[in-house]
Each structure stands twice: as structure tokens, then as C-alpha cells.
Amino acid sequence: MxxxxxxxxxxxxxxxxxxxxxxxxxxxxxxxxxxxxxxxxxxxxxxxxxxxxxxxxxxxxxxxxxxxxxxxxxxxxxxxxMQPIANILSKFTRVVRDLSQQSGKSIDLVLEGNDVELDKTILESINDPLIHLVRNSVHHGIEMPDEREKIGKNPIGIITLKAFHDAGQVNIVISDDGRGLDPQKILRAAVSKGHLTDQEVAQMSEKQKMKLIFLPGFSTAKEVTDVSGRGVGMDVAVTNVESLGGVIELDSTPGEGTVIQIKLPLTLAIIPSQIITVGNERYALPQVNLSELLRISAAEVKDKIERVGDSEVVRLRGELLPLFDLSKLLGIEETYIDPENNDELLERRKNIADRRSKKHALLKDGKTRALNTFEDTKQERTTKDRRYHAESALNIAVVATGTFKYGLIVDDLHDSEEIVVKSVGRHLKKCTAYTGATIMGDGKVALILNISNIAQTAGLSTVSESVKLAKAADKAAETCKDKAALLIFKNSGSEHFAAPLNMVERIERFKTSAIEQIGNKKVVQYRGGALPLYELSQVLDVESLPEKDQQEVIVFKVKNREIGLMVTPPIDANEVNLEMDESTLRQPGISGSMSINDHTTLLVDIFEMIKRLNPEWFADET
Amino acid sequence: MSKEMMKPTSKDLEFSTFYVGTTLCGINILKIEEINKHFNITTVPQSSDYIKGILNLRGRIITIIDLGKKLGLDSVEKNKDTRNIIVNSNDEHIGLVVNGISDVVVVREDDIEAVPSNINGVKGKNFKGVLKTEKQLIGILDIDEILKE
Structure with a gap:
């Protein structure tokens, strides 16, 4: 176009x-x-x-x-x-009337924003996607009149087509008050057609499920009619809109209707773009696709960039953002300027987080020389640490198209400019990474990047990616759920124990002389009463406590009575994942073992312990 | 210009000749828009290896092709003789980088001979024919065929 x-x-x-x-x-x-x-x-x-x-x-x-x-x-x-959108919207009155008569439904079409103007080429290419979406609303969205009456809706369905300007873009909204999208039905169809496995399905959010209707070849219709059911529609609609630089958003409430919003640029001939540099060339990144610019300073690269498998991600406000090196995607040989002698050398880093080092560069030439220079560079580094040069900072353009969001690592970020889109010759048509080219102020040509195609070449597939993210989110939720706050302490030297923090009242320290021995029981005067004191060796098969001047006591509250457990510091509260081994070290009073801070830690079952020490406390229960 | 140049008559054809490597080639002069020395080329990553890049020629974006590579010969190295021939093929202007420009020759149509099955290892279908001059053979290029995708 x-x-x-x-x-x-x-x-x-x-x-x-x-x-x-x-x-x-x-x-x-x-x-x-x-x-x-x-x-x-x-x-x-x-x-x-x-x-x-x-x-x-x-x-x-x-x-x-x-x-x-x-x-x-x-x-x-x-x-x-610019042509008024009424030129195409007015056709829909007839389309809806014909379709509703065919299917025996009664539908009113409401048109709004007829005077909104759009570039002629956009207007022509938006026609087909719109027709498809309206057909969908008629065929899948609006229920039969008697069905509508049964659930208390007006028997006449309403489809609204609304166009308006917003933030320099034209918005077209197609909404109906029909049955809405049924995520379960979509799922069943997606699974039965082999788009997804059951496992993938289990991990999707409602919104992701609805987005499945954009998959190529997807249809929930049981039979193919001349209106719908071939499964080519939504996918083509999305592709068309995206090729115009637009975005489709979908929102649906089961029983209340579906709203589809299309956002389109006003014109295609001149687009605002962010100019970036990779290698020796400048590229234009359409502003519609750009959501933000990130700069990660050299010192932070190691902490912020993480690796998952062999792909790099950056944590951006709690969200994992896939990262791609634009030069690698485009296959540009990466170079860097050696800060010592200004030579341009080939990039050898494998990971973004790797720092450059002269040592490896010269190892190729010969080992003896490498050793010498290694000494040299070592000396120089005492004066100036090359690893934290400002030039080593990462510039990331966070880009998004309808379904993808990812970060592109670029060499430099320049100004935002309005660029005139020009088409490229026929030999370059198969290079899908570009939508065209533009002429910069200095007369040189810059290529315009096609963000959604680049995402596809990068192997970023929408569904799998969202599933992956959903998995990650679920996992995070799971670990949240299984996280428990524990109080970790020691009995004697090397025996580590833990108890649930929510049962702990206080931690106290008494002088050993204040502890009174009455029969085989120990008590201490505490808050105007006698606090019974126990140690783990009374119940468990562990060493008894060493003699000390002071005794640390954890006070637990069980059945409205307080008991004290004598322990050895350090006493530390910690939040850990409950991945308990319930068999290996199991004994009465211990519910299991786990590894905390590289120590095998036994989890004390306070209830069972007290039950064994004071069976009478629990007598009334049994 | 060589001495044998004559006034073209309606039956005669004019060929602009140039070097690709050491091979002398010719293109019908009517196909040529201009010959220039613009080499402010923007490289296009991911494109075929014979594409040198794109160039801004008075507001038009023009694809620049390394004619040597395209014909299966050595790549054209840039020096002071290197020229950019802008040709018009199927309504599109395309630049061909060549090693150097030679004379314009005027010949009668029937002087052009059929392509021998093998000239300098170049694929025969890229040539329309061969022209014999006193000094050298000139391969007449079929530009539209060469610039087919």
C-alpha cells in the first residue's frame, strides 16, 4: 500500500x-x-x-x-x-440489513463519526477488515430474537460503528450487544484444531484465550457458510490492519457483547519516527510501534539483563521483556572502537552482560604477546576501569505491535523525526524487515524497520510467548502461595531447626540463674507467671543444649497458653519456599526437612511437640 | 571516442560499453538514464549479496546492484574508475556498479552475433548477443533478464 x-x-x-x-x-x-x-x-x-x-x-x-x-x-x-470515513461506513447499512435478513435476526446499525477523515489508501484497505468484523458481529455476536428475549434483552440487536480521532490516530470501534466471546468455546476449538495443547490452555488468561480468535485458520463455527466459518477472517483482518501500521484490540464480556477497537494512523506517507543507529547505518523506527526508550548504564547491565535459556530478557517494572540485538537480527557485523588505539574491531562478546577484555582479543595472535599485553592492560586498569565506560551502556528501544512487545538493543538513539515514506525497489521486496526507506536531512537513505516482521524473524511467536509469560506468571503466583515465613534457629552447634513464624509470640533472653528447676520441669518467672521451658532434646532425638550464662527462649502461644523453647542463636526470620522432604528425617515432633541457606533444616511441629510434652492440654479435644 | 564511430541511422543501434572485471559489456543506450559517481550508499542488511545497497538519487530511492556479483564474476571493487550506471528496467530505476566506462559503439542490428555457449563463465541467458570489434568482443547484456528477481 x-x-x-x-x-x-x-x-x-x-x-x-x-x-x-x-x-x-x-x-x-x-x-x-x-x-x-x-x-x-x-x-x-x-x-x-x-x-x-x-x-x-x-x-x-x-x-x-x-x-x-x-x-x-x-x-x-x-x-x-483525506476522505470522510462515511464513504465506506455508509455501505454497512446495506451489508448489515442483508445479513440480518439472511440469518433471521433483527439488527440496528448505528453509525457515528461519519465526518472523520482518513487517508485514501488507508480508507481503501480498511474496508475489507471492517466488513469481516461486522459480519462476525452479525453472525457470531448477535443472538436470535427469541433467544434475546429469553435472557431479557431487546429482541433487536445493536451494532455500533464509531469513528473518532484520538491522540493523532483514528479509532474505529465496532461494538455489539450480543453474546460476547465464550473463552471456553474458543479454547475447545483451538485445542481440537491442534493450535494448542491442553497444557498450554491451562496456563492462559481469559484475555489470552480471547486473542486466540486472531490465530490463522481459527473458527468456532461448526459448518462453513457463505458468511463465516472458513477461519480465515480474523487473522486476515489483523494482518491487514497491522500492515497499515494499525492495532486491533479486543474486549468482550460474555452475555453483554464484544467491542473491537481499531487504531489507525492518519496517513501513511509521512510518519513520525525515532531515528536509531546500528553499525554504520541509521534506521527509522515508526513512533507508533515505539513504547519507550531504555538506557541501562554499564554498571547495571550485569544485574538487569538476565538470561533465560539462550535468550536475553530485561526486567522492566516487574514484566519480563524479551531482548534482541538488532544488529544480530539484521546480520550486521558488530564492531566496537577500541578505547586505547581507536581501531575498529569485530565484536566478540557472546552475552550482552559480558565485558570487553583485551586479553582475549590478542590470544588469537599468539600467547606470548597476549601475556605481555595482559600485564600492560592490568597496569592501565588501575587508572581507569574500562568496564564502566559510558559507551558500554545499553540503549534499548522498547517496541510493541498489537501482539508483540520486545526490546531492541541499538547502538545509538537520535532524534524523533517526521519522515517521508518511500518504497524500495523490487529487489528488496523480499527483505521483510523493512517497510520502506526514507531520505534523511543529509541526503542519505535510512531504512524503515518493520517491527512485527522483525519479531517474527526473531522467532517471537505470539501465542507461545504469551503462554510462556503466563507460565512464568503462574509460577510466580505458585511460589508466592507456597512461601512461608519461618523462624530459623539452632539447637546445638550444627543442628538447624525452623518453626512457623505465626505461632511465635516473642523471643526472650533469660539469665540461666533465673531458670528454676522444679522436678523434671524448668520454669522461669515471666510477666507475673511461670513460663514452662522445654528444650528439643526432651522430645526429639537430638543433642541437649550446652550450658551457658544466658538462655535464648522462643515463646510460642498454643491453646492460649505460653510455652518457652530454649534454643541457641542465631535466631532469624526468613521467607522460604516450602519444598519439604517429608520422609528422610521424619520423626515425631518434626514435620519434615528442607534446605535453607545450605543447611538441612528440620521443621518443628510445635503442636505435636507440646502434645507429647503436655498431653493433658489436648485431652479435651480427644 | 573511437574513430569508427559513425552517424547512427534508424537501423543502427547504439551501445554504451563498460567493463565488468575485465569483460567488456554493452547495454543499449536507450536503457540508460544516466551514469554517475554517487556512492553514498546505504547498505541493506539481509538482502541478497549482489545488492550493494540503496541510494538517494534526487529524491528517488534506487537499488544499487553489483553487476560483477550479479553476473557471477568477482565483486566490483571501488576505485577511481568505478561508475554507477542508472538503467530503466520495467519502470524502475536501478543502479549498476561497473569497473569502468568505455566508448559508445554504433552497430547495425545484424552485426550482433548469437551468444557462444560459454563466455568467460558468465551465464549465457544474461546476454542478448556478442559484438565483434577490432580490438575485443563486447557482450551485449539483456538488462531486463539480469534484473529479473
Whole structure:
């Protein structure tokens, strides 16, 4: 479609294109154009005069003037290409009426925002996706009249087509008040058609399930009719919208209806873009795809960039973002400038987190030399640590298309510019990483990156990725659930124990002299009462406590009575994953063992322990 | 220009000749838009190896092709003789990088002979024919065939 828009801009003198299309333009707009053309000529004359008389002031003034006129001219020319969306929306009245009669449903179509204007090429290519989406609403969304009446809805269904401007984009919303999407039905269809395995399904969120309808070849219809059921629709609609630089969003409440929102750029010919550098070339990254720019300073690279398998990720506000090195994706040979002698050398790092080191570079040449230089560099490093150069910081452009979100590592970030999209020759059509090319201010050409195609070449598949993320999220939730707060302590030297923190009242320290021995029981005067003291060796097969001047006591509250357990410090509270081995070291009073801080730690079952010490406390229960 | 140049008549053809490596080749002069020395080329990663890159020629984006590589010969190394021939093929302007420009020759159509089955290892289908001059053979290139995808 860029090709067609390009052709319209082509200079006269080219062989006329076979399409002989015409466009209806407001005469007022033509007059404005004529006026601007006049002013442009005037501006040029002033500029030429200023230059020939070397009058800097006059040149400056006229260049400003030309700058202004160019912007106005650009806008006016754009407006000639703008057509009201009513041109295509009005067709839908008939489409909906025919379809509803065929299927025996009664449907009202509400059109809003008829005067919203869109670029002619966009308008032409949005027609088919829109028709498909409206057909979907009629066929799948709206229920039969009697069915609607049964659930208390107005028997006449309503489909709304609304267009409006928002944040420099045109939004088209297709909403219906039908039955909405049934995630379970979608799942069943996806599994039966082999798009997904049951296991993958179990880990998907509701929103992800609904997004399955965008998969190629997906259909829930039991039979193929001339309206739907072939399973090509939604996928094609999404591809069409995305190829226009747009985004489709889906929202549905079962029983209440479905809302599909399409966001489209106003025009395709001039797009705001972020200019980036990779290798020796500049590239343009369309602003619609750009969600943010990240800079990870050299010192932080090691901490922030993590590796999962052989792919790199960065943790961005709690979300795992896949990272790709743009130069690797495009197959550009990476180079870096050696800070010592300014030579351009080939990049040898395998991981982003690896730091550069001279040592390895020279090992290739010969070992003796390597050793010498190693000594040299060692000395230099005492003065200046190369590893934390500002140049080693990572620049990441976080990009998103409808279904993908990932980070692209680039060499440099430049300004954001409005670029004129030009098509590339036929030999480059198969390079899908680019949507076209543009001419920069200095006359050099920069390629425009196609974010969604790059994601595909990077092997970032939508479903698997979202499933993966869902898995990661579920795992995180699971570990959250199984995390327990434990109080970790020692009995004697090397025996580590833990008890649930929620049963602990306090931790106290008594002088050994304050502990009274009454019969075979120990007590201590505590808060106006006698606190019975026990040690683990009374119940468990462990060593008895060593004699000390002071005794640390953990006070537990069980059955509204307090008991003290004499232990050896350090006493530490810790949150750990409960991955308990319930067999190996199991004995009465111990519910199991686990590894905490590299020590085998036994988890004390306080209830069972007290039951064995004071069976009478539990007598009333049995 | 060589002495044997004559005034072209309607039956005569004019060929612009140039070197690809050491091979002398010719293209019908009507196919050529211009010959220049613009080499401010932007490389295109992931493209075929014979594509040198793209170039801005007065507001048009032009694909630049290494004619040597494309014909299966050695790649054209840049030096002071290297030129960029902009040709018009199927309504698209495409640049061909060649090792150097030679004369324009005027010949009668029936002077062009059929391609021998093998000239300098180049695939025969890229040639329309061969032209014998006093000094050397000139391979007449079939530009549209060469620039087919």
C-alpha cells in the first residue's frame, strides 16, 4: 500500500500508472494550495536574493518563512488525500440489513463519526477488515430474537460503528450487544484444531484465550457458510490492519457483547519516527510501534539483563521483556572502537552482560604477546576501569505491535523525526524487515524497520510467548502461595531447626540463674507467671543444649497458653519456599526437612511437640 | 571516442560499453538514464549479496546492484574508475556498479552475433548477443533478464 501512495507522489513524466483513479477535492482546499504555492515562490525569491547579496539576516527570515510554508503545504496536500470515513461506513447499512435478513435476526446499525477523515489508501484497505468484523458481529455476536428475549434483552440487536480521532490516530470501534466471546468455546476449538495443547490452555488468561480468535485458520463455527466459518477472517483482518501500521484490540464480556477497537494512523506517507543507529547505518523506527526508550548504564547491565535459556530478557517494572540485538537480527557485523588505539574491531562478546577484555582479543595472535599485553592492560586498569565506560551502556528501544512487545538493543538513539515514506525497489521486496526507506536531512537513505516482521524473524511467536509469560506468571503466583515465613534457629552447634513464624509470640533472653528447676520441669518467672521451658532434646532425638550464662527462649502461644523453647542463636526470620522432604528425617515432633541457606533444616511441629510434652492440654479435644 | 564511430541511422543501434572485471559489456543506450559517481550508499542488511545497497538519487530511492556479483564474476571493487550506471528496467530505476566506462559503439542490428555457449563463465541467458570489434568482443547484456528477481 505504500507503493500506491508512493506512485501518487511520483513526478510527472513517469509512465502513467494503469490505475486511472481520481479523487474529489474541495475547491476551497485547492485555493489554499494555490495560495501556498504562491507564497512558496515568493519565499524562494527572497531566499535567492538574500543568498546572492550575502545578507544573513534576510536569508534567515526567508528560510523561516519557507519552513512555515512547507509545513502548511504539507498539511494542505495531505488534506487533499483525506476522505470522510462515511464513504465506506455508509455501505454497512446495506451489508448489515442483508445479513440480518439472511440469518433471521433483527439488527440496528448505528453509525457515528461519519465526518472523520482518513487517508485514501488507508480508507481503501480498511474496508475489507471492517466488513469481516461486522459480519462476525452479525453472525457470531448477535443472538436470535427469541433467544434475546429469553435472557431479557431487546429482541433487536445493536451494532455500533464509531469513528473518532484520538491522540493523532483514528479509532474505529465496532461494538455489539450480543453474546460476547465464550473463552471456553474458543479454547475447545483451538485445542481440537491442534493450535494448542491442553497444557498450554491451562496456563492462559481469559484475555489470552480471547486473542486466540486472531490465530490463522481459527473458527468456532461448526459448518462453513457463505458468511463465516472458513477461519480465515480474523487473522486476515489483523494482518491487514497491522500492515497499515494499525492495532486491533479486543474486549468482550460474555452475555453483554464484544467491542473491537481499531487504531489507525492518519496517513501513511509521512510518519513520525525515532531515528536509531546500528553499525554504520541509521534506521527509522515508526513512533507508533515505539513504547519507550531504555538506557541501562554499564554498571547495571550485569544485574538487569538476565538470561533465560539462550535468550536475553530485561526486567522492566516487574514484566519480563524479551531482548534482541538488532544488529544480530539484521546480520550486521558488530564492531566496537577500541578505547586505547581507536581501531575498529569485530565484536566478540557472546552475552550482552559480558565485558570487553583485551586479553582475549590478542590470544588469537599468539600467547606470548597476549601475556605481555595482559600485564600492560592490568597496569592501565588501575587508572581507569574500562568496564564502566559510558559507551558500554545499553540503549534499548522498547517496541510493541498489537501482539508483540520486545526490546531492541541499538547502538545509538537520535532524534524523533517526521519522515517521508518511500518504497524500495523490487529487489528488496523480499527483505521483510523493512517497510520502506526514507531520505534523511543529509541526503542519505535510512531504512524503515518493520517491527512485527522483525519479531517474527526473531522467532517471537505470539501465542507461545504469551503462554510462556503466563507460565512464568503462574509460577510466580505458585511460589508466592507456597512461601512461608519461618523462624530459623539452632539447637546445638550444627543442628538447624525452623518453626512457623505465626505461632511465635516473642523471643526472650533469660539469665540461666533465673531458670528454676522444679522436678523434671524448668520454669522461669515471666510477666507475673511461670513460663514452662522445654528444650528439643526432651522430645526429639537430638543433642541437649550446652550450658551457658544466658538462655535464648522462643515463646510460642498454643491453646492460649505460653510455652518457652530454649534454643541457641542465631535466631532469624526468613521467607522460604516450602519444598519439604517429608520422609528422610521424619520423626515425631518434626514435620519434615528442607534446605535453607545450605543447611538441612528440620521443621518443628510445635503442636505435636507440646502434645507429647503436655498431653493433658489436648485431652479435651480427644 | 573511437574513430569508427559513425552517424547512427534508424537501423543502427547504439551501445554504451563498460567493463565488468575485465569483460567488456554493452547495454543499449536507450536503457540508460544516466551514469554517475554517487556512492553514498546505504547498505541493506539481509538482502541478497549482489545488492550493494540503496541510494538517494534526487529524491528517488534506487537499488544499487553489483553487476560483477550479479553476473557471477568477482565483486566490483571501488576505485577511481568505478561508475554507477542508472538503467530503466520495467519502470524502475536501478543502479549498476561497473569497473569502468568505455566508448559508445554504433552497430547495425545484424552485426550482433548469437551468444557462444560459454563466455568467460558468465551465464549465457544474461546476454542478448556478442559484438565483434577490432580490438575485443563486447557482450551485449539483456538488462531486463539480469534484473529479473
Amino acid at each position: 505504500i507503493e500506491t501512495s508512493e506512485r501518487i507522489f511520483d513526478k510527472p513524466g513517469d509512465k502513467p500508472q494503469k490505475t486511472n483513479t481520481s479523487i474529489r477535492v474541495n475547491v476551497g482546499l485547492l485555493d489554499t494550495l494555490m495560495n501556498l504555492a504562491g507564497e512558496l515562490v515568493l519565499g524562494r525569491n527572497q531566499l535567492l536574493q538574500g543568498v546572492s547579496s550575502s545578507n544573513t539576516k534576510a536569508t534567515e527570515v526567508s528560510s523561516q518563512r519557507i519552513d512555515m510554508i512547507t509545513s502548511e503545504l504539507q498539511e494542505a496536500i495531505m488534506r487533499t488525500r
